[in-house]
Amino acid sequence: MxxxxxxxxxxxxxxxxxxxxxxxxxxxxxxxxxxxxxxxxxxxxxxxxxxxxxxxxxxxxxxxxxxxxxxxxxxxxxxxxxxxxxxxxxxxxxxxxxxxxxxxxxxxxLLSSFSSKIFYNLLASKLITKSSCPVLLIKNLRDFKSVTILCKKGMNIKKLAREYLDMYGKASVDLQLLHVEPETDSEQVTRSEQVPVYLQEIGDALATEGCVPKILNTLTGPPQAIAEILKSQGMVVSSFNKTSDTKSPFFDILAYVPTPVLVFWS
Amino acid sequence: MKIIVAVDSNPYSGHVAHEVGKLAVNTWADITIMGVLSPLEDTAKARETLEQQLVKYRRIILDSYTSDSCPYNKDAVEQWEQTEDGYSMAATGGGLKQLQLVIAKGAAAQEILLYNQNSESDLIVISCDKDLGCSWQSGKVPMKVATEATCSVLVVKETKDPEQVVCCLDHDHVTQYSLEMINQLVTLYGAELKIVGISDSDSLKENIEQKMQQLLEYYNNLKLTPWLEVVDGATMPSFISKESQKNLVALWVGPTSFLNRFFPKKRISSFISDSPSSVLLLR
The missing domain is CATH 3.40.50.620 (HUPs)
Incomplete structure (x- = not known):
């Protein structure tokens, strides 16, 4: 790479x-x-x-x-x-x-920030909008031992998984796949082992390529609290659609999480 | 290092003795456990109760040493002596370090501040009762001590150990002593460390960034990997309020500190009062 x-x-x-x-x-x-x-x-x-x-x-x-x-x-x-x-x-x-x-x-x-503004300003910048290359935003120095792929409904998750495999398929890290449902009005994060079918399918697809996710979960809760949970990860991966995605509680998680964030474009 | 542990005879002061005990194991500090009798309650019985409490807190600190490496004389306190300054004092000599008990008479906050000034201590550790809005039963002693003291003050609250020690640095005046104090707290609580740089309208000043970089290297050399975060000055109060829910917040509040811009005395008082976690004010 x-x-x-x-x-x-x-x-x-x-x-x-x-x-x-x-x-x-x-x-x-x-x-x-x-x-x-x-x-x-x-x-x-x-x-x-x-x-x-x-x-x-x-x-x-x-x-x-x-x-x-x-x-x-x-x-x-x-x-x-x-x-x-x-x-x-x-x-x-x-x-x-x-x-x-x-x-x-x-x-x-990109130093981690209390405000999400810097992250969204970067997503709106010419550098990001005109580049097709995935971007890795390194916010803090963390051990690269665990990776979380953050998913939501409607995301082109197959493409995301493929791109992740192409880049980091050979990395020996603990991988977790999370389906996230941010709720701005709740106070606590709930974790469930019940996951949508699409996530299970992607988990199986990754496993056949030798990249077995250790955890498949659904997380529900406020974006900042979910970001706090994810800070133990060595890298958080997700995908952003430059034409249709805008500021949202889901992307707030990527803005607030203090670990390195890898964003693919869909 | 000289520490004053300011206590009264209420249960929240027992908690602070445990915390200081843990701190003492690492620092081998000279410790003074100080209680104050108000002139109104200066009866023989009140004095005896306070003396017993102070002896109990001394025992708690001594019991923190599980090995034979205790730097203090572990002999029991036998008698209290009146000093020329009007203090009632009990000390057992012979140890490598001092662990003495002092009782003053007067207004609690004033007496603690006066003793601190005369003894030139580095740190005052003081507890407060959450139910009383971070006060002692005799008044808002912790807040007055925290805002008026010339040395650093650790206000200890009876909560579970913090997950992180959050250092909002005054980047012009970071002393080695401050860093060591932070290290002690990180070790004491087994907490993570977060270094916060304060930006001005989203841009981080060069000197602040340089200081953060130096600190990162300093802590990396100590095998610690601190979190780094940038906070806009305008959002500092809400950031501190959020962090203090679970974490111990350390603020530099020296006379020339630029953090004074965001935290004038009044705001520090309400911050100490509202914070669910312990607070460290560094000077």
Whole structure:
């Protein structure tokens, strides 16, 4: 799996880099760090040769800075490619790299937030709406030992399961499949072993591929409380339909859960 | 480390003695268990009752040491002495660390604050009764001590152990002592640690982010993986209110702390009063 990792010299990137390195130690993965230096930060002067020389200088000094950052964060990760450094608009440059490169996943650090606004703003951003690559939002540093696939009725769960298998099918993690019915007016979360037929079918399909879910449950309750329960997971996976899905209690769970979240697009 | 354990003779103070006992096992702190008699109740019987309670709390702390490694002299308290400052004091010398009992006379909060000032203690641990709105029977002593003290204050509530210790950092003034205090609480309760960065309109200031990064490294080196969360300053009160339902909230409230912007004295009082969990105010 080829992963494009957006990297800055900041806390969120530090967490993202360390989390991905941990995943890479478990199964084959190539991590391509991409650092974008904002153009307006350096107030470019001149045109032509002067401007190009200035850009080259900024890129090379940023390259040194970001490589130092990587070496400070992790001692060695054989899956890590040398960082690419570009200058310009962050979203445009990432989209360009995703289009030109052969990436299966885009990863970035996104510090966990008390407000769901940051998560929804990201879903509405050009970076997400124009990219077809699944996105891994790394909110905290967690052990990658357990994964929950979060499902709801009407979701293209077969596609989600297929995509998950393609990426993480070889990972040795405890997998749980959850059908979730968020209730904003309730106070407690109830867990039931009664699951809808679709979830059972997907569980069986995953099992035939050698990826046996350990738990199949239905969770009912307020989104924040469900997110709290899921914080023990190493990663939470779900799917978002860019054309029809909007802010909802189901996606609030993904916004509030403090563990890394992998979002596929349907 | 010097700790004052402020108690009265009510059951909620017994709970605090157990908590301090657990804290003492890790910290080997010099401990003063302090009770205050109000001038109105200063009868021989009231004094004797308080003396007995203090001796009982001392025993609870000593009993926290299951091995022979207790740094305090375990001998029984034999007599109380009057000091020049007007305190009634009982101490058994000979241990590596001090565990003494002190009874003052006067208004409880004022006397605790005065003793703290003179003894230059690092931490006051004080209990409060949930049913009385986090007060003592003699008044709102815990709140007054918590807001007026010049050192850190741990207000202990009789609840089950917190799931997380939530540190809302004043990122300009994080001392090694504060971090160690947090570590002690994390160990004491076997809780998870959450480090909260306060953002301004969703953007995290560079110095705050740097401090969070340093803390993450510090705790990672101690084999702890703290949770990180960003909270917008405007939503801080509702965040704290939510977190205090299950978790112990630690707030920096020093004189130059920017958290004072969100938590002025009045709000701290009501926060302590309303919080179902224990609260740590760091200075």
């Amino acid at each position: 080829n992963v494009l990792l957006s990297l800055g010299n900041d806390l969120a990137s530090s967490i993202a880099l360390r989390y991905l390195s941990q995943q890479a130690a478990d199964f084959p993965m190539t991590i391509q760090p991409l650092h974008i230096e904002a153009e307006d930060k350096h107030f470019p002067l001149g045109t032509g040769w002067v401007k190009n020389t200035w850009k080259d200088t900024v890129v090379s000094s940023s390259e040194v800075e970001i490589n130092n950052f990587i070496h400070n964060e992790i001692r060695f990760c054989r899956s890590l490619s040398p960082a690419i450094t570009r200058i310009g608009d962050g979203e445009k440059q990432i989209l360009k790299e995703l289009q030109n490169g052969n990436y299966q996943l885009f990863a970035m650090g």
